[in-house]
Amino acid sequence: MEFFKIRRDIPFMRYALVFNIISLVTFIAAVIFLAVRGLAFSIEFTGGTVMEVAYKQAADVQGIRTALDAAGYSDVQVQNFGTSRDVLIRMPLGEGQSTADLSKAVMEKLTVADSTAELRRVEYVGPQVGKELAENGALALLVTALGIVAYLALRFEWKFGVSAIIANLHDVVIILGFFALFQWEFSLPVLAAVLAVLGYSVNESVVIADRIRENFRKMRKAPVNEVIDNAITRTISRTIITHGTTQTVVLSMLIFGGEALHYFAVALTIGILFGIYSSVLVMAPLVRWLGVKREDLVKPVRDKKQEAVV
8 A cells, every 4th residue: 555656766875974973973872861860750660659549430641740739749650550540650759768657658648638548458569579570571572682683693694683782672672762861751651562573673673674584586687785775765655654654543642641651652652753754764774784685585596407417
């Protein structure tokens, strides 16, 4: 399916060096932000207090957030839990403050706004749990990356596997760089979005790699640059359709999903936008720099008559 068809191939590879320099600069900038500012981890990673509060009617989640912000509590997560009358509140402990003192102070603020608020459960999530979550998240990222490299190397050729994983990790580091630069809260949903982007971005790389292999069979006398340019140009319409529809859904979460889904949708938005760029303008030039050639993907046809004579 195509919304439009481009008659002449766009010479992407003519500017491959420029694209690689831009990618390298943005990657280094993201790494610097991560090293200097670091990520603003949520309490799932740093530890804090979790409170379950019940109301007799549907809870005003935004009103609860506003009341706690006005009381001076920062980094507070408020979301419905189970039903619309149950609310889960996550917040970090202040220096020298106990879980009991914090929960008592919070309930005093909440009962002023709504006297039906009732504390059902309160517990402390220790930083050890956060350490385990961080380690498991990093392990999941590593396993996903290795799986992508193995898949592309087996289906196509090792040059495509290496190029694709560099391009996809470029997307991941860029997302983390944005979160470090603006100190957006890095929570478990954001980690899930990062892993989703890693898997989502490789799909576009597979499509372009498949078209490059097909072009090597069809365009036997064309140089490598023309083969890659044609592969990218012929997939532009598909890219706009797939990424556009996905981004429409993500934007609906960003606009209507509330605070609980806000940074999840932000991470996906950044990942989708940079995923388009990296698959086309990072992966493909890297494949070219690594010296991909027709013999890597298309096995030469053996002459059976000549073999019979021999």
